[in-house]
Amino acid sequence: MITVNNLNYSYTDKPFIRDMSFRVSRGEIFGFLGPSGAGKSTLQKILTGMLPDYQGQVQVHGVECKKHKKDFYENIGVDFEFSTMYEKLTARENLNFFSSLYKKKSKSIEGLLEKMGLAQDADKRVSEYSKGMKARLNFIKALLHDPALLCLDEPTSGLDPTNNRLMKDMILEEKAKGKTILLTTHNMQDATELCDRVAFIVGGQIMALDSPHNLIMSRGARTVTYRWQENGEQTAVCALDEISTDQRLQMLIHDNRLLSIHSSEPTLNDIFMDITGRALV
Amino acid sequence: MKAVQISFRQMLVFLKNDMMLAIACVAPVFIGSIFCFGIPRLEGVVTEYFKMKSILKPYYQVFDVFLASITPVFYCFVAAMVILEERDDHITDALYASPLGKGGYLVSRLGIPGLLSFVITEGLLLAFSLIHVSFLTRTFMAMNGVLQGVIFSLMVVTISSNKLEGMAVTKLTSLMMLGVAMPWFLPEKVQYVFWFLPSYWMGKAVWCQENLLVIPAVLLAGVWGYCLVKRGRC
Ligand SMILES: Nc1ncnc2c1ncn2[C@@H]1O[C@H](COP(=O)(O)OP(=O)(O)O)[C@@H](O)[C@H]1O
Ligand SMILES: [Mg+2]
Numbered sequence: 001m002i003t004v005n006n007l008n009y010s011y012t013d014k015p016f017i018r019d020m021s022f023r024v025s026r027g028e029i030f031g032f033l034g035p036s037g038a039g040k041s042t043l044q045k046i047l048t049g050m051l052p053d054y055q056g057q058v059q060v061h062g063v064e065c066k067k068h069k070k071d072f073y074e075n076i077g078v079d080f081e082f083s084t085m086y087e088k089l090t091a092r093e094n095l096n097f098f099s100s101l102y103k104k105k106s107k108s109i110e111g112l113l114e115k116m117g118l119a120q121d122a123d124k125r126v127s128e129y130s131k132g133m134k135a136r137l138n139f140i141k142a143l144l145h146d147p148a149l150l151c152l153d154e155p156t157s158g159l160d161p162t163n164n165r166l167m168k169d170m171i172l173e174e175k176a177k178g179k180t181i182l183l184t185t186h187n188m189q190d191a192t193e194l195c196d197r198v199a200f201i202v203g204g205q206i207m208a209l210d211s212p213h214n215l216i217m218s219r220g221a222r223t224v225t226y227r228w229q230e231n232g233e234q235t236a237v238c239a240l241d242e243i244s245t246d247q248r249l250q251m252l253i254h255d256n257r258l259l260s261i262h263s264s265e266p267t268l269n270d271i272f273m274d275i276t277g278r279a280l281v
Numbered sequence: 282m283k284a285v286q287i288s289f290r291q292m293l294v295f296l297k298n299d300m301m302l303a304i305a306c307v308a309p310v311f312i313g314s315i316f317c318f319g320i321p322r323l324e325g326v327v328t329e330y331f332k333m334k335s336i337l338k339p340y341y342q343v344f345d346v347f348l349a350s351i352t353p354v355f356y357c358f359v360a361a362m363v364i365l366e367e368r369d370d371h372i373t374d375a376l377y378a379s380p381l382g383k384g385g386y387l388v389s390r391l392g393i394p395g396l397l398s399f400v401i402t403e404g405l406l407l408a409f410s411l412i413h414v415s416f417l418t419r420t421f422m423a424m425n426g427v428l429q430g431v432i433f434s435l436m437v438v439t440i441s442s443n444k445l446e447g448m449a450v451t452k453l454t455s456l457m458m459l460g461v462a463m464p465w466f467l468p469e470k471v472q473y474v475f476w477f478l479p480s481y482w483m484g485k486a487v488w489c490q491e492n493l494l495v496i497p498a499v500l501l502a503g504v505w506g507y508c509l510v511k512r513g514r515c
Contacts, residue, residue, distance in 0.1 A: 048378050070284075070380045084375035086367075088298045097291055101284045101379045141375070 001026045001149070001180050002047065005057040009046060017042060017054075017204040024197075026148075029171070029181045031195035033188065033268070035278055039204040040184040041081055044151050047182065048078050060149065074104055077142035081153040081184070083134040084141070087127040091118060091137050094126060095144060102145040112140045116166065131158040139167060143174070150174060153184045168194060188268040192216075198268070202276045215271050226261040228252050233259065284381040288389035295363050302359045309352040309401070313409035316344045320411060339465075341411040346461045346487050349422040350480060352405055353430030354458060356398035358451055360390050361434035365447040368438075391431055399427045418487070421495045425483040428502035429458065432479070435509040464488035477501065 002024040010016040017039050024030040032040040045051045046058055052066035059065070063072055085094045092109065099106035113119045116136045121129070129137065135158050142150055152171070156164050171194060175181060185191050191198050192212040200208040208215060222240040226249060227233055238246045240263055252258050266274075273279060296303050324337045367373050377383045402423040410419070436454050441447040460480030463472050465488060475481040479501040486494035 050374070050377055070382050070385070073378060073380050073382070076378070078375070078378045080371060080374055082371050084371045086295070086372060087370055089294070093294075097287070098375065098379070100287050101376075101381050103283075103380065 001028075001061065002030075002182075003057065003059045004047075007046065007054060007056040007058055009042065009051065009054040011042075015204070017046075020056075020206055022199060022206065022209060024180060024182065026180050027175065027178050028196045029175055029183055029194050031191045031198035032182070032184045032201055033186065033191050033198045033272065034201035035186060038201045040201055041153055042204075043201070044078075044153050044182065044184055048076060048151055049073075071103070074102055074145065075148045077145065077147035077150045079138050079142035079150070079152045079155050081157075083126070083138055085126040085134065085137060088125060090123045090125055091129070092122045094137070095141060098141050099144045104145045106144050107146050109140075109144070112143060115170070116140055117163065132160060132163055135159055136163060136167065139170070143170075148179060150179055150181045151184075152181065154186070155183070156185070156187065156190055164190075188272065192268045200272055200276055202278055207276050208271075212268055216266055216268060219266060219271050219274055222263055222265045224249075224261065224263045226252070227259040228257050229259060284379070285385045285389045285393070288376065288381050288386060289393045292360075292363055292390065292394075295366075296359065299362075302362055305355050305359050309348070309355050309405060312351060313348050313405045316348055316411065317409035320344055342487055343462050343465050343484075345406065345410040345412055345414070346422060346484055347458075348409060349402055349406055349426040350429055350458045350461055350483070351426075352402040353395070353398040353423075353426040354433050354455060356394050356401070357391070357430035357434040358437070360394045361437040361451070362444060362447060364390050364434070364438050365441065365444045369443050391434060395427050395431050398430060399423050402426050414487075418490075418492060421486065421492055422483065425479065425486075425495060425498050425502070428499065428506075429480055429483075432502055432505045432509065433457065435506060439509050439512060460484060461487075479505065 002022075004023070005021050007020040008015065008018055020043070032043060034040050042051070046054050046065060047060060049060075049065040049068040049072060054066065057064065060068075061072075061075060063069075085091075086097070089097070091113070095109045095113075099109065110119070113122050116139065118133060118136055118140070121133065126134065126137065135155065139152070139155050142152065150171075155171070156167055159167060168190065171181060171183070183191070183194060195212060197209065197211050198215070199206045210218070223237050224240050224243055225235065225237045227235050236246075236248065238249060243249065269279075296306065320337060320341070324335070327336050328334065364373070367376075373386065376386050381389070403419065406419050406423060414422075433454055436457075437447050437450050440454075441450045457478055458480050460475050460478035460482075461484035463475050463481055464484045472481070472485075476497075479498040482494050482498035482501065486492060486498065
């Protein structure tokens, strides 16, 4: 589906994206996770054929990106990190225009607007839309021509929790239909929940690449935290894989004196900090 | 091809929503008719007042070449403004990443408007020119005007980063057109300072009645266009 080999790219003379290599297979949700300025959007632009002067090999659907023909885009849906709509036109007019550029028959605009909760506002000018509404509208635009590959650049930014949930469900729905999805984000919860694999990107380089589960487990000293009463409330922590050797915990269990007990694992955010030495946001 | 058509149609929709640009589209017709009907009348008034045989008459052709340059520039100005606003709204990105592509986009925003403005310029010259010229000369004038117009819009979109700047740059860039008038107003030796302007050669071609001078005009326009396209990532 996507093959990247020894990709190098820079806007200036200084090297920026250095020696990236990875593959994404069909039906996978692949995440680019990194702080802003890391080069996530740049990478997405290269993969969508918009920055042709890169070095190395970048193939999408078997086509070298810098040599793409026009029909390359019949099967790619791009959701940019900013709104790409005519502000003076209504949402419906915008969607009608964009869908008419494709040879493929468009999905039902009505249906998508309904699904994303924009049916009521379909005839409002986009300039009257809030940030979250624009984010949903642009997401719909990317889906319209039913592309096999979706490139979503921070699609959930600016969304309230309800709509965030709605959009994530839609993304999972597309995956269930066999679509491949590239998801750029600096939200580690979204990445953990949605992505089959994520690439940590900092300063134009991939610092780690694996499934969120493996990444978490690789560093994963999972711990158990418990509380009990003894001259006031006490708290202790022990590693999950050493739980049988914790005498005090054994005794508290035996005497039924535990007030609370829970296990916790590092989040993707902790792992990111660990590997890259940087916070995500 | 279908996408190019749709994209051009979208530009017309855009004009419907922008009064200033819509007015710019009809302005050449007004200018042409003012030249055509106003100038000879004015000549009548001033020659009588100053008791002279002719005052403006020797310059009639300047008005004609001016009309030939300004008409395409108006349409290319409109195109440039649409491009800038679409860039401000990031629509160009979305269009580049669609079957329209960068090539199709530029054809729909510069190519088709250029062709149309050629036809319109030809028509306006036929209707309004003060001095009758041959079909060939008229066509060369219109062609030069259009090349100039396209360079003009390339310049505006390359230099300015948003619509507001575009307006300012437009004022400066339109000075390029003044080259057409030089042969009438400057001594021959001094004129050549303006050799780098395609418009100068266009004026010269009409002034000397030498159609072959269209060649340097077209070549220069080519060089300008090439440099601008190379330089600007529009
Ligand atoms: N068109 C451009 N020209 C020059 N530099 C750019 C351009 N676009 C982005 N950059 C620079 O490239 C770096 C990475 O940007 P970007 O890929 O947008 O990061 P991210 O999406 O990870 O936040 C930034 O330092 C940014 O300033
Ligand atoms: Mg970005």
